[in-house]
Amino acid sequence: MADRFYTTDAFGPGEYVLTGPEAHHLTTVRRFAPGDCIVMFNGDGRDHPAEIVSVGKRDVVLNVLAPVAANRELPFPLVVGSALPKGDRADFLIEKLTELGATRFVPLVTARAVVRPKATVVEKFQRAVIEASKQCGRNVLMHVDPPHEWAAFVARTDLPATCLVLHTGPDLSPARAAGGCAIAVGPEGGFAPEEIALALAHGWTAASLGPRVLRVETAALAAAALVAARA
Numbered sequence: 001m002a003d004r005f006y007t008t009d010a011f012g013p014g015e016y017v018l019t020g021p022e023a024h025h026l027t028t029v030r031r032f033a034p035g036d037c038i039v040m041f042n043g044d045g046r047d048h049p050a051e052i053v054s055v056g057k058r059d060v061v062l063n064v065l066a067p068v069a070a071n072r073e074l075p076f077p078l079v080v081g082s083a084l085p086k087g088d089r090a091d092f093l094i095e096k097l098t099e100l101g102a103t104r105f106v107p108l109v110t111a112r113a114v115v116r117p118k119a120t121v122v123e124k125f126q127r128a129v130i131e132a133s134k135q136c137g138r139n140v141l142m143h144v145d146p147p148h149e150w151a152a153f154v155a156r157t158d159l160p161a162t163c164l165v166l167h168t169g170p171d172l173s174p175a176r177a178a179g180g181c182a183i184a185v186g187p188e189g190g191f192a193p194e195e196i197a198l199a200l201a202h203g204w205t206a207a208s209l210g211p212r213v214l215r216v217e218t219a220a221l222a223a224a225a226l227v228a229a230r231a
Contacts, residue, residue, distance in 0.1 A: 076180040081106035083187035084115040098132035112189035117147040
């Protein structure tokens with residue numbers, strides 16, 4: 001796969017001037033030169049092959065070729081709402097959910113959460129989504145929502161029909177879903193009983209990933225992988 005660079009601009013075949021951090025990365029970090037070929041993407045679902053025409057100090061002139069259809073998305077929505085793990089583990093979670101094809105991520109504020117996400121995580125995580133999309137070939141970015149309180153998240157009416165809240169317990173069925181799915185993952189201490197009850201009252205199903213207690217990012221990625229594997 002050719003080296004990929006992201007822009008928010010809409011463009012078609014012809015000359016395009018790339019500026020900003022991506023231009024700096026292309027020229028200063030990667031040291032591409034005129035005549036080299038890359039792929040641009042802007043979230044429209046297509047690859048945009050391009051040839052470098054000239055390289056300046058602050059911009060790169062490209063000759064963008066005809067777009068190429070390249071569908072690397074799941075055929076259904078996969079929404080993951082999760083409490084945030086500590087430190088760099090949150091960035092790892094976003095990176096891997098992007099690779100697995102999740103369509104939306106919602107940072108959750110729960111009763112036992114150790115990390116209380118602020119609105120600023122949206123921009124931070126969206127940058128991580130872009131970098132992961134460059135690597136894995138996705139042309140549609142995973143959307144990152146602002147942090148949601150638990151009660152607001154489970155009451156949302158725009159989620160897929162199948163909604164699973166991950167929990168532990170001997171009487172829970174394994175986490176399974178075919179098609180569109182929303183998955184809720186609690187903090188290290190799990191969801192509080194009243195939070196599980198609230199989710200069930202809104203039509204969610206409590207499901208398990210097995211008898212072992214998993215870290216936040218392990219549980220979220222394992223559940224997302226199970227759903228994505230059924231695509």
